[in-house]
Amino acid sequence: MPVAVFAARAEAPAGTSLEPATPTLPAMVAPGIVEFSPAFTGSSQSVDVSRFEKGNPVLPGSYNVDLFVNDGRVARKNILFRAIAGGQVAQPCFDYATLVQMGVDTARLDPQVAHAQSTCINIKDVSPDATASMDVGQLRLDVSIPQESLRRQARGYVSPDLWDQGKAAFLLGYNFNAYSLDQSYSGSRTQAGGTAVGIDGSQVQVQGSQYYTPGPGGNYVPSATGDYMLGTHGQYVPVQRGTFVPMQRGGYSSNDINAYLGLNLGINVMGWRIRSQETTQWDQRTGRTQWTNINTTATHDITRWKAQFTVGDGYTQGVVFDTTPFRGITLYSDDRMLPDSQQGYAPVVRGTANTQARVEVRQSGNLLYQTTVAPGAFVINDLYATGYGGDLTVTVFEADGSVHGFLVPYSAVPMLLRPGISRWAITDGQVHNTALRNDKPYFVEGTYQRGINNGLTLYGGAQSTYRNLYHAYLGGAAINTPIGAFALDVTHSNTTFKGATSLSGYSTRVSYSKVIPSAGTTFALASYRYSNGNFLSLSDAVITQDLMASMHTSKLDAVSLMRSKQRLNVTVNQNFGDRYGQLYFNGSRNTYWQGMPSATTYQLGYNNSYRRVSFGITAGRTYTTGPMYNGSHYDNQFGVNLSIPLGGPSSRSAPMLQFSAMHDDVMGDSDRAGVSGTFGKDNQFNYGASASYSDYGNRRSQTTGSGNLGWQAPYASLNGSYSYSNHYQQASVSAAGGAVVHGGGITLAPQLDLNSAIGVIEAPDARGARVSSSGQATVDGRGYAVATNLMPYRMNDVTLDPVGTSIDVELQTTRLQTAPRVGAVVPLKFATLSGRAVLIRATQADGKAIPLGAEVFDAGGQSAGIVGQGGQLFVRTADASGVLDVRWGNDAGKQCRVNYQLPTGAGDRRSGMEIIDAICR
Incomplete structure (x- = not known):
């Protein structure tokens, strides 16, 4: 577009001299004597440029500007400028929503001005000392508002008045996969048929040669009464009953095709979000199609309480008590409704300044926060949470040049909350465990956590079934100390079975976390739990009652669950610096009552890089002891991996060459080499190819070649793969995506998460414009697109990239802001000009x-x-x-x-x- 360029010269009136010592510009140049040289206008005729006499003029109209308040960016939005009687420059008009977004204390406004939706509110109505300055060239509007006219809010605060519940819409997310497998083996094999049922109610379907019962160390072995199988809770449990076909010998071959379709359905109406998850599976061999409803829920925000109300299927929070599946209602506080600076745990910083001072808060040398404080005591209570912590160094720079500081301990465990912050949940419903065959009891659960001060959080909870089956009470505290953060709680349970002796027991849980920045060490989480022999969780009590009913017995000795005795989990990370890499350790140990097998697992790893080459080493061991192993069983694993980019540092889509070698005592050795990468204008295509060799011992080996290709299309994600070995051939195709049915029709999306917020973009005639924040999503032929993964209760920038649109279409707006509620479908209309x-x-x-x-x-x-x-x-x-x-x-x-x-x-x-x-x- 042509750019107009102007030049000006100043002429002094009679009796005025233009000396270098002239003090100010207004005295030098009077508005009435500005002229433009004909050499610049291209004509001897004078041009009326009075509108430029006062510098950069603002003409009446609507401008899409970057709005700054006290030098802080607030939003990019359309602001209306109206002409003022007797004024040469138009002034901005602010509506009530914009003032709220700017942080204005609207309670100080004239009520008639504040609540009249059609009112053009002048910045002087906010405060006589408030000003607004527009830079037309930069499309930047700077607003200055005295601090007394602004609300005192935590950083990251977004007013609930700006939370948008969106419009009515129907949502569909899908995930399809078809899998074909042709197998051929010689020698012996294990074939089984029927159903194995563990005493905890878990089941393994065993049909033909495709499914086997998992045995020790991951082997697949035939099972019979008295043996063990993998239960629904990830532990091996005794098999109660099952029918199995014995070992068969001789070669065989098989082929089968399986197809899976997962559907996530949703309806948004009047602030309610109705969601349903459905799956269907089809198997060529059996010819069966199985439809399953996973869950159905209806949820609504409760803004006043910063909470969510849900009716339907779900899980309890799992923070205070272990999580329990239920069908009923739940009401719980939603941390996402809090500002970023109020989420998680960070200590309150309290100190004293002697003068008007600058305060810096640093962690591991990194500046987290800086502010100016008045003389006297100061409080900083809106620090952002930073992982598991790391002590804070507070430095006060006084106006007289003196400097003083102090240290604030900062370690965090999941139970810790900021002072004054609460987290709570209430659930009333029926235990929803599909493995239960008999009674599914109703229960109620309530939990509460409260940050008392910088170093103490108290929490507690209660669980109870409607009938006199189970009651549990928990109380605990979390403490932040200079040597780390601790949490300790005790749970007491009482279980009464019909015709059986009652069980009353307790369980103690201890958690610890500590970061040592100077050494680069993080004890991310270490937890220990001990339970006596009579303690049952709600899940244990319900499953035990169900099995007793199935076995028609009232004797507890007839039913033996894998009740936990001791459980220890430790995670440690050690950072040696940029040159020397990182070391990590994960370990866990579980023991059980009544002679059930115990298990210990730990893993040690090291990662580093040299120039652009990355490498890693891992080692692990699993140790299990119990009657089924006639003592103990060890399984050792170790491996190395290497990644090398095939291209220069500036290459956008350089392929990555990868090597790995793994050893497992049970599974044998496996070596793999592969290459992967992306291509296309926007890297919308991805590919991978690999070759591997596996040696399982006993003269069994396998060589496999595989490849995959994917396309992140504008309206779907498509993938295909193929692999071949001396024992099988496998091929699969998959597709994922979604659709939104809204007032403008049906719009497709390459991905759709129904639990996050969604924006429906309307940009007439802007076909091909790319949604910058949503992968490969582009505006379709009707002018619509879907923006996904918007953060609920936060200001989100949604931008359109005009590259790819017709030259005959101009995007008058390329960026909009929205603060959607969770699960909302928010309309976003981008102004376009076609021609x-x-x-x-x-x-x-x-x-x-x-x-x-x-x-x-x-x-x-x-x-x-x-x-x-x-x-x-x-x-x-x-x-x-x-x-x-x-x-x-x-x-x-x-x-x-x-x-x-x-x-x-x-x-x-x-x-x-x-x-x-x-x-x-």
Whole structure:
């Protein structure tokens, strides 16, 4: 677009000298004597440029600006500017929602002004000392508001008045996969048929040669009464009953095709979010199609309580008590509704300043926070949470040059909350465990956590079934100390079975976390739990009662669950610096009552990189003891991996060459080499190919080659894979994506998470524009697109990239902001201007150039721009012909009219626009 360039000179009135010592610019240049040189305007005729006399003028109209308040960016949005009587520059109008977004204390406004939705609120209505300054060139509006007129809010605060519940919509997310497998083996194999049921109610379906019962160390072995199988809780449990076919010998072959379709359905209406998860499976061999409803829920926000209300299927929070599946209702606080600086745990910093001082808060040398405080005591209570912590160094820089500081301990465990912050949940429903065959009891659970002060959080909870089956009570405390963060709680349970002896027991849990920044060490979490022999969790009690009913017995000895005795989990990370890599350790140990097998697992790993080459080493051991192993069983694993980029540092899509070698005492050795990468203009295609060799021992080995190809299309994600070995061939295809049914029709999306917020973009005629924040999503032919993964209760920037759109479409808005509620479908309308881009090279009737800076108006009298150098006019029009009025003064001799006619063919479209000549008469 042509750019108008102006030059100015100042002439001194009579009796005035332009000496270098002239003190101020206003004394030097009076508005009435500004003139523009004809050398710049291209004409001897004067041009009325009075609108530029006061610098950078703002004409009435709507401007899409970056809004800054006290030098802090608030939003990018449309602001209306209206002419003021007697004023030369238009002034901004603010509506009530914008004032809220700017952090204005609206309670101080005149009620009639604040709540009149159509009112144009002037910045002076906020405070006589408030100002607004517009930079037209940068499209930046700077607003200065005294602190007393602003709300005191934590950092990251977004007013609930701005939370958008969106519009009514129907949502569909899908995930499809089809899998084909052809197998051929020689020698012996294990074939089983029927159903094995563990005494905890877990089941393993065993059909033909495809499914086997998991045995020790991951082997697949036939089972019989008295043996063990993998239960629903990830532990091996005794088999209660089952039918199995014995070992068969000789070669065999098989082929099968399986297909899976997962559907996530949703309806948004009047603030309610109804969700349902459905799956269907089809197997070629059996010819069966199985439909399953996983869960169905209806949820609504409760803004006043910063909570969610849910009816349907779900899980309890799992923070205080172990999680329990249920069908019923739950009401719980939602931390996402809190500002970022109030989520998680961070200590309150308290100190004293002697002067108007600058305060810095650092962690491991990194500046987390800086502010200016008045003399006297100060409080900083809106630090952002930083993982598991790390002590804070607070430095106070006094105005007199003195410096003093102190240390604030900072370690965190999941139970810790900030002072004054609460977390709670209430659930009332029926235990929803599909493995239960008999009674599914109703229960109620309530939990509460409260941050008392910097170093103490108290929490507790209660569980109880409606009938006198189970009651549990828990109380605990979390403490932040200089040597780390601790949490300790004790749970007491009482279980009463019909006709059986009651069990009363307890369980103690201890958690610890500590970060040592100077050593680069993080004890991410170490937890220990001990339970006596009579302690049962709610899940244990319900399963035991169900099995007793199935076995028609009231004797507890007939039912033996794997009740936990001791459980220890430790995670340690050690960072040696950029050059020396990172070391990590994970370990766990579990023991059980009644002679059930115990298990210990730990893993040690090291990762580093040299230049652009990354490598890692892992080692692990699993140790299990119990009757089924006649003592103990060890399984050792170790491996190495190496990644090498095949391309220069500046390559956007360099392939990655990967090598790995693994050893497992049970599974044998496996070596693999592969390459993976992306290609395409936007890296929308991905690929991978690998070859591997596995040696299982006993003269069994397998060589496998595999490859995969994927496409992140604008409206779906498509993938395909194929692998081949000396024992099998496998192929699969998959597709994932979603659709949103809204007021404008149906819009497809390459991915759709129904539990996050979604934006439906409307940008008429902007087909091909890419949604920058949503992968490969683009605007479709009807002008719609879906923006996914919006953060609920936060300000989200949604941007459109015009690259890919027609040259005849202009995006007048490329960025919008929204603060959606969780699960909302929010409409986002981007203004567009459609029409042919035309550059008109116009001259006056006498052949002279039109003065630079002359204003151009369309047929409706709206300003269409300014004449550039050489009398060039740029316009965008949907009409093949039209009229433009050009004015550089109020006299008739300083106005003319351009009648233009666009060519019907391709015309001269240099730089993607029409270029025509015209005479301004």
